[in-house]
């Protein structure tokens with residue numbers, strides 16, 4: 001059985017989870033891995049000289065564990081034990097004969113071992129003001145301290161995006177300010193087309 005791995009990357013609060021969940025529900029034989037599930041515990045995340053916990057770097061994540069999950073899915077694509085596949089979902093046979101895996105997260109394309117795993121890579125962007133506004137309504141554990149967005153989150157985002165763009169590797173950019181349904185419809189159609197070409 002063929003596997004088709006989709007990356008849904010992008011800025012914090014860009015709409016990654018919203019899009020990935022919709023695709024997960026609608027694509028046949030689809031599993032989902034979320035990078036947010038691989039954050040280290042607070043005590044294991046380093047603190048910078050200003051006292052900010054450095055959550056927005058790869059070192060804050062157990063990427064080896066995430067990679068193990070992805071590799072295990074690839075080897076045993078029918079085994080959804082290690083992913084968040086909806087256990088109540090009735091398995092549907094894909095007309096393409098493909099098993100889909102969505103990997104969703106804010107630092108996907110900065111982690112080189114994942115690079116050649118993806119069949120298709122998407123990256124959601126939103127402008128600074130919109131991102132700051134959306135982030136201010138979200139509560140993380142631990143919550144963002146004052147000035148965390150401007151002092152850590154946004155500068156780290158720009159740094160990683162800059163590195164990613166320098167090594168441009170076929171990423172499809174998505175405007176996260178568009179309507180949720182429009183983003184979803186475009187990506188869904190794009191994936192089905194790519195998967196058909198892939199299995200031809």
Ligand SMILES: Nc1ncnc2c1ncn2[C@@H]1O[C@H](COP(=O)(O)OP(=O)(O)O)[C@@H](O)[C@H]1O
Nearest residue numbers: 011012013014015016017018134176178179180
């Ligand atoms: N296309 C969109 N337009 C406006 N708001 C959106 C859109 N997509 C997601 N949101 C909202 O933005 C916030 C962050 O979305 P989420 O999918 O959790 O982002 P991420 O996983 O990238 O952090 C949520 O409040 C969500 O409802």
Ligand SMILES: NC(=O)c1ccc[n+]([C@@H]2O[C@H](COP(=O)(O)O)[C@@H](O)[C@H]2O)c1
Nearest residue numbers: 011012013036039055056106140141142
């Ligand atoms: N899940 C956690 O343990 C945790 C803790 C603190 C901050 N965060 C934030 O999560 C963000 C990434 O996730 P989103 O892309 O879903 O916003 C990062 O910007 C990071 O600052 C996550």
